[in-house]
Amino acid sequence: MSVRSLCTTLVLSVALTGVVVPTASARPLTYELPGDLRGSKFEGIGYDARAQRFYVSETTGGEIHRGRLGAAAASEWLAGDGTDGRWTARGVTVDSRGRVYVAGGPNRIDHPGAPDLWVYDRDGKLLAALRTGVPNAFLNDLVIGPDGAAYVTNSNAPQVFRVAEQHGLWTIRTWADATGTIPTQTGFNLGGIVLSPDRTALIVAQGNVGKLWRFALRTGAVSAVDTGTADLVNADGLVQDGRTLWVVRNFSKVLTTLRLAQDGRTARLVAATPTDPERVLTTAKLVQGRLLLVDSKFDEPTATPPYQVVALTPPRR
Template identity: 30%
Template sequence: MTKSLRLRASTALLTLPLAAGGLLAPAVAAPSGAGDRIDLPTGWQPEGVTTDGTDLYVGSLATGKILRADLRNGRTTVLSKSETGKPAVGIDYDRWRDVLWVAGGPQGEIRAQSASNGRVLATYRLPHRKGRFVNDLVVTRKAVYATDSMKQQLGVVRIVDGQIPPSGRAEKMRLTGDLQYEDGFNANGIARSGRWLVLVQSNTGTLFRVNKKTGRTRAIDAGSHDFSNGDGLEPDGKRGLHVVRNQDNLVVDVRLSPRRLKATVVEEQTSSDLDVPTTVADVGTSLWTVNARFGNTTPTTADYWITRLPDPEG
């Protein structure tokens, strides 16, 4: 069962530039066909969001279902064949093949699912699934790369001749170099930036550049800024990056250097409508972020929604 869009007045949105003068006055989001908030079904428990440029796709931690939200009018539809009974964590739209790639969390798997009806097309399991948490992923023309928050590696699915390979084992690429795993959740969000990958280590608040051929990592110097509770990453143009800090209710706009070894924080955004945001999708002049509401004591009966924020560089 889906809910229709609940149109609201603009939320109390704050844009927080990191300038010597302190905070600017609250900024108000521009109008959107889908309004500033899209409601999800009761008990949905979202974590990942992605876009094909017209629609948003949101997975469910509870059931594995995937929901499509039309940004022209805010209407939502659950993809009819998407329920897997296993978590849908990170999710990324594959524009080359019209496929949704889904991270399976504690199931230790990566799934390719139809963007039209959600049917599972193929499943790729990381070796020794126990103790794994496949958290987020990013698709390129030639491969899919997924973070494992518990094991210092990426799961990799190679795309051969532009086609989705048959189900089987995912490759594992060991992460070497500056990144060192510690207790807690480690590598989380991942994005492509130029010829590299960029990931965030949640427990240390550090961004890393990753060589997608070798897995070698280099820490990205962000000065005194850290990205504690870093979750989803979303590229913005050639060198822009949005970093979601879940428990801090922040979306941070970052500018990366040409070699992706330095990061300048442009501004931070928060809103009274955010409640533990996890990931964000960039569509035109808008950022759409899902609210996971981690810590809610009644997740199966709780309300969930997507919040619209302005894209600072949109």
């Protein structure tokens, strides 16, 4: 066993009071991702529950990789390097019909005229390549709302976009603009996004200042979530399961567990659990009782293998 593998095993094996616990041995603890010699970095993850497949985005090139829960290695599903106008990719989510939504981060900033977001079917057919029309938009993360539309955060402004399809026609528009409520700070602003437990609101992370915001789905009204004493600086990906909210705090290397009110207006700290100190984890999806977390490689100037998704059993107490 390599030193890196041993370290990962030890970190995942400490009791809940220290760090996250190991997953069932019948399934892989890590999933290998394709990479290239120039160094690959990764960010988003989506999951298709019906097909039991996960999708991971590569920021360096925009490739999308796909894996199966029972197989230890994923493979490239969609090419990058300009395919469909995609040179980079960030958040990924999958709707109930198996359609895969990919947020482009700074894709259009770096390549004027290029799309901000793509939608594909399960077979990899491009359904839509959309542009927000908003200058300097950085589309980060996504969630599927109760109405079947996808809601997407902008990390460069306090905005949430809505992506919808009707009779085969896809549209993207600015759904909420909280410029008067959420101050834009240096660094990455709005990122991770989930539904409140009662599905009446979106809960959005502002990682650079460690805050959560609530966007009411009926009105678009925005208010701060009262998180008490919880330290949420570097909040990146959010995962919601009932009233449990896990906050993946990338460079802090902590998985914070919160207990949300049903309407998402308040959150109570449950645990702050250290993650593998050798990994910068960006976001996750809850899959059959385990969290699948993306090891971004963002801490490496030139990333080197192994490129991996890490599986762990999250704290819930």
